[in-house]
Amino acid sequence: MKEFLSNRIAATGLAMLMVVIAIALFAPWISPQNPYDLGKLDLMDSRLEPGGKYLLGTDGQGRDMLSAIFYGLRVSLLVGAASGVIALTLGGLLGVLAAYVGGRFESILMRIVDIQLGFPAILVALILIAVLGKGVDKIIFALVCVQWAYYARTARSAALVERGKEYMEAARGLGLSRTRIVLKHLLPNASPPLIVVGTVQVAHAIALEATLSFLGLGLPATEPSLGLLIANGYEYLLSGKYWISMYPGVALLLTILAINLVGDQLRDQLNPRLSRA
Amino acid sequence: MFFHAGNENQRPLSPSPVLELSNVSKRFSKRLDAVEKFARRLGADVPEHTVHAVDRVSFGVARGEVVGLVGESGCGKSTLGRLACGLIEPSEGQVLYKGQRPAGTQRPQMIFQDPFASLNPRMRVEEIIGEAPVVHGFVSRSELKNYVSEMLEQVGLDPSYRRRYPHQFSGGQRARIGIARALAVKPDFLVCDEAVAALDVSIQAQVLNLFMDLRENLGLTYLFISHDLGVVRHLAQRVVVMYLGRVVESAPAAELFAAPNHPYTRALLAEVPRLERKRREFAPIKGEIPSPLAPPAGCHFHPRCPHATERCAREAPVLREIAPGRLSACHLNG
Amino acid sequence: MLEIENLVTEFATRDGIARAVNDVSFELKPKEILGVVGESGSGKSVLGYSMIGLVDPPGRVVSGSVRFEGRELIGLPEEEMRALRGKRIAMIFQDPMMTLNPVLSIETQMVETVFAHESFDRAKARKICLENLELVGIASPERRLKQYPHEFSGGMRQRVAIAIALLHRPALIIADEPTTALDVTVQGQILYEMQRLVRETGAALVWITHDLSVVAGFADSVAVMYAGRIVENGRTEDVLHSPRHPYTRSLLDSVPANNIGQVRLRQIPGMTPSLARLPAGCSFRERCGHADAQCSSMPEMKTSVRCHHPLC
Numbered sequence: 037m038k039e040f041l042s043n044r045i046a047a048t049g050l051a052m053l054m055v056v057i058a059i060a061l062f063a064p065w066i067s068p069q070n071p072y073d074l075g076k077l078d079l080m081d082s083r084l085e086p087g088g089k090y091l092l093g094t095d096g097q098g099r100d101m102l103s104a105i106f107y108g109l110r111v112s113l114l115v116g117a118a119s120g121v122i123a124l125t126l127g128g129l130l131g132v133l134a135a136y137v138g139g140r141f142e143s144i145l146m147r148i149v150d151i152q153l154g155f156p157a158i159l160v161a162l163i164l165i166a167v168l169g170k171g172v173d174k175i176i177f178a179l180v181c182v183q184w185a186y187y188a189r190t191a192r193s194a195a196l197v198e199r200g201k202e203y204m205e206a207a208r209g210l211g212l213s214r215t216r217i218v219l220k221h222l223l224p225n226a227s228p229p230l231i232v233v234g235t236v237q238v239a240h241a242i243a244l245e246a247t248l249s250f251l252g253l254g255l256p257a258t259e260p261s262l263g264l265l266i267a268n269g270y271e272y273l274l275s276g277k278y279w280i281s282m283y284p285g286v287a288l289l290l291t292i293l294a295i296n297l298v299g300d301q302l303r304d305q306l307n308p309r310l311s312r313a
Numbered sequence: 314m315f316f317h318a319g320n321e322n323q324r325p326l327s328p329s330p331v332l333e334l335s336n337v338s339k340r341f342s343k344r345l346d347a348v349e350k351f352a353r354r355l356g357a358d359v360p361e362h363t364v365h366a367v368d369r370v371s372f373g374v375a376r377g378e379v380v381g382l383v384g385e386s387g388c389g390k391s392t393l394g395r396l397a398c399g400l401i402e403p404s405e406g407q408v409l410y411k412g413q414r415p416a417g418t419q420r421p422q423m424i425f426q427d428p429f430a431s432l433n434p435r436m437r438v439e440e441i442i443g444e445a446p447v448v449h450g451f452v453s454r455s456e457l458k459n460y461v462s463e464m465l466e467q468v469g470l471d472p473s474y475r476r477r478y479p480h481q482f483s484g485g486q487r488a489r490i491g492i493a494r495a496l497a498v499k500p501d502f503l504v505c506d507e508a509v510a511a512l513d514v515s516i517q518a519q520v521l522n523l524f525m526d527l528r529e530n531l532g533l534t535y536l537f538i539s540h541d542l543g544v545v546r547h548l549a550q551r552v553v554v555m556y557l558g559r560v561v562e563s564a565p566a567a568e569l570f571a572a573p574n575h576p577y578t579r580a581l582l583a584e585v586p587r588l589e590r591k592r593r594e595f596a597p598i599k600g601e602i603p604s605p606l607a608p609p610a611g612c613h614f615h616p617r618c619p620h621a622t623e624r625c626a627r628e629a630p631v632l633r634e635i636a637p638g639r640l641s642a643c644h645l646n647g
Numbered sequence: 648m649l650e651i652e653n654l655v656t657e658f659a660t661r662d663g664i665a666r667a668v669n670d671v672s673f674e675l676k677p678k679e680i681l682g683v684v685g686e687s688g689s690g691k692s693v694l695g696y697s698m699i700g701l702v703d704p705p706g707r708v709v710s711g712s713v714r715f716e717g718r719e720l721i722g723l724p725e726e727e728m729r730a731l732r733g734k735r736i737a738m739i740f741q742d743p744m745m746t747l748n749p750v751l752s753i754e755t756q757m758v759e760t761v762f763a764h765e766s767f768d769r770a771k772a773r774k775i776c777l778e779n780l781e782l783v784g785i786a787s788p789e790r791r792l793k794q795y796p797h798e799f800s801g802g803m804r805q806r807v808a809i810a811i812a813l814l815h816r817p818a819l820i821i822a823d824e825p826t827t828a829l830d831v832t833v834q835g836q837i838l839y840e841m842q843r844l845v846r847e848t849g850a851a852l853v854w855i856t857h858d859l860s861v862v863a864g865f866a867d868s869v870a871v872m873y874a875g876r877i878v879e880n881g882r883t884e885d886v887l888h889s890p891r892h893p894y895t896r897s898l899l900d901s902v903p904a905n906n907i908g909q910v911r912l913r914q915i916p917g918m919t920p921s922l923a924r925l926p927a928g929c930s931f932r933e934r935c936g937h938a939d940a941q942c943s944s945m946p947e948m949k950t951s952v953r954c955h956h957p958l959c
């Protein structure tokens with residue numbers, strides 16, 4: 037941790053991420069208004085410029101952009117984090133198991149991974165959403181489907197390296213069970229690279245969700261994420277009402293940047309993890 | 314220790330060997346990759362690569378004995394050690410530990426070479442040492458702390474190190490933790506695979522002394538694998554020499570070092586750096602150990618042997634008794 | 648030909664300043680082999696790097712002088728140093744892959760090394776390469792020249808690395824544990840050939856090793872390092888058969904081959920201290936059986952031993 041903070045850029049990234057997470061968590065309490073309570077919206081206030089009563093202006097329905105962004109962040113982060121955690125758990129376990137069990141299980145699984153990674157993520161997600169329909173749960177499912185393969189591949193290669201080490205052989209020699217060896221010895225040692233991949237992937241997932249929402253395929257309009265907010269403002273961009281699109285865009289950019297900064301530092305720190313001895 | 318030499322000389326010298334290998338072979342085949350498999354299907358002549366890591370080895374180790382196993386790298390020492398511990402199954406022949414296949418906690422424990430790689434970096438010392446005894450019910454959770462302290466003291470480490478992680482120790486201390494982990498499941502037999510090779514001379518001396526003490530205090534039996542003949546000479550009562558998967562000579566340590574019989578053993582001893590040496594003026598042994606993928610026919614050693622005859626290239630010599638308790642596999646012995 | 652005086656190299660570490668090479672002095676003549684022995688962390692490699700200007704930050708040569716063929720190397724501009732390195736001074740590492748590039752053929756690498764300092768035509772460069780491969784005992788050099796490093800065994804790779812080091816007939820070769828990872832049989836062959844090469848080419852050789860028995864019968868003289876300092880040096884026979892520093896004595900006593908027959912080895916008490924936290928006075932004081940009050944001041948190097956109470 038100390039080491040982490042000694043890198044100024046990483047520390048900034050971490051601080052930014054904390055702020056973003058805090059905003060997402062406390063959105064209902066810190067937002068000036070509830071952007072989805074249609075009763076509170078005043079159509080007279082639509083498309084107001086930033087400044088004045090509304091710090092970041094309002095959108096076409098007179099909704100306060102700041103509040104909309106706070107709520108949007110909440111949805112974006114939820115989708116990114118939930119899909120990331122599920123994909124990491126699933127992919128990580130499958131990958132480690134593939135490395136340990138080997139044989140046919142491994143070859144079939146890795147073929148699937150190869151095929152999966154051969155398609156562009158956006159395409160797979162688009163098809164899945166088209167089939168499944170809209171909804172937070174559906175988009176999380178779609179994002180898990182496109183992401184698990186990255187985790188599985190990373191976990192497998194990390195586990196293959198660890199499996200060849202002498203402590204694994206020692207564990208077998210001590211008569212420990214297979215389950216125990218996989219869960220207590222192999223998994224913890226194969227996971228640091230997963231965490232690094234995880235941060236990058238969460239950023240990807242958020243961006244992917246934004247893209248889908250932007251295309252109108254992601255979340256229903258009742259739960260707008262940052263992507264949907266950007267899409268909503270898009271039509272006004274040409275008429276000079278930049279703020280409706282731009283501020284959600286900036287929020288998205290900063291979020292992804294923060295996650296990536298933290299991820300980079302994590303990678304540097306976890307990689308030579310034994311050299312710190 | 315006793316040997317089955319060829320087939321006629323099955324004369325156990327010790328009535329009840331703790332560890333008994335009979336005609337044990339271990340082959341590894343390199344899996345063909347997709348391209349090679351495809352080429353084969355098209356009828357191309359792509360050989361399956363098979364390594365005879367261990368080739369029909371038989372010997373036994375008696376209770377309380379220290380047997381040294383020496384040979385150049387790649388000759389199959391570690392594979393033999395793993396077979397003895399039941400970490401891998403033999404391709405042929407059988408390995409018996411106290412009359413049964415080594416399994417569970419009824420098996421020799423292995424002490425590894427690399428003091429870094431042999432400890433799980435994410436576990437505390439307490440867990441590294443205590444995990445197996447708890448799982449196997451040797452100690453209850455409540456006794457664990459005392460048990461781990463006891464194990465640490467036994468290998469000369471301060472019990473207060475219990476809560477530390479492996480990276481907080483020096484190489485010598487890590488080696489001791491590895492030994493404590495093995496001792497925690499109460500083995501009678503340790504297989505030490507290059508257990509001191511990675512340590513500095515002064516640390517090596519400490520760990521070798523520890524092995525001797527443990528032997529005295531706990532009545533342990535050892536199979537001591539090392540490429541360092543100095544170490545083996547110091548510790549072992551009996552020495553087995555391997556070359557390309559086969560045993561070429563075995564003898565009581567004193568006799569082997571005083572009068573090696575097999576030309577390979579002689580060459581090996583001649584190369585050992587010695588402190589009392591004046592000048593390195595002799596011509597060294599020819600060539601390098603050949604690839605185990607394609608070992609020479611006949612006696613594996615014949616391309617490098619100064620005494621090789623035409624028969625050596627043709628016919629593999631059997632391991633035969635050349636004097637009481639001494640075996641050698643060389644045509645020179647008639 | 649080579650004179651090193653009071654060389655000091657420091658590393659800025661988290662725990663403080665670590666003097667990896669501390670007040671080291673010695674001399675070397677052509678055709679001479681000096682064995683530098685010591686346990687890991689005693690500063691052997693850093694000494695080697697300091698001599699040829701390869702100490703990387705956080706390390707720094709702080710003071711002292713390295714005079715080679717009449718020139719002072721400390722403070723020499725990097726360009727001039729590079730011109731010397733590989734030509735007049737060569738280094739061989741424990742891992743031959745420090746010298747070899749895995750994706751280039753041996754021929755490409757060797758010929759390029761020739762061209763780095765000479766402007767021969769290709770045919771002549773190739774001939775030199777072949778000669779050198781033969782010199783280090785590589786059979787059928789024509790065929791071997793076309794191969795890639797991965798087609799060679801560990802021992803053969805090290806030979807190729809040595810052949811490359813010899814290409815320009817350096818006056819000084821620094822070898823850092825080149826046989827440590829090899830089998831005794833291969834080590835024996837390489838030691839034998841190095842001895843012959845030194846005799847034939849007239850180079851001086853610094854052979855760094857942690858193994859005392861390697862220098863026996865190989866090196867003309869030995870320098871024993873402990874915690875960055877040379878604590879004893881002298882002719883090999885003298886140092887190995889009548890060591891005068893308590894550390895050398897203990898080290899020799901702990902070699903298993905010197906204790907045949909299952910007796911306990913004499914072991915040095917305690918552990919090697921961290922370079923950043925050495926005891927005041929003699930660094931070996933806390934582990935030495937002969938230490939007294941006088942030892943809390945640093946002993947000078949007198950009659951080739953750095954000890955207040957040298958053994959006779």
Ligand SMILES: Nc1ncnc2c1ncn2[C@@H]1O[C@H](COP(=O)(O)OP(=O)(O)O)[C@@H](O)[C@H]1O
Binds near residue numbers: 342366387392605
């Ligand atoms: N798991 C394995 N897969 C394939 N080949 C192996 C395996 N383990 C060992 N070998 C091969 O078996 C031979 C003997 O290896 P090993 O027992 O490690 O020798 P040593 O310990 O004497 O150096 C070597 O040629 C090695 O490449």
Ligand SMILES: Nc1ncnc2c1ncn2[C@@H]1O[C@H](COP(=O)(O)OP(=O)(O)O)[C@@H](O)[C@H]1O
Binds near residue numbers: 659685689692705922
């Ligand atoms: N890159 C480095 N950074 C920090 N300290 C170093 C570095 N390289 C060497 N040292 C210090 O120099 C000491 C001697 O190292 P080295 O010369 O490699 O020892 P040897 O070769 O004798 O094993 C080490 O104990 C360490 O304290």
Ligand code: SF4
Binds near residue numbers: 894929931937
């Ligand atoms: S100076 Fe003193 S402490 Fe150091 S080695 Fe000599 S006698 Fe021992």
Ligand SMILES: [Mg+2]
Binds near residue numbers: 390391392506507
């Ligand atoms: Mg081995």
Ligand SMILES: [Mg+2]
Binds near residue numbers: 824
């Ligand atoms: Mg070194």
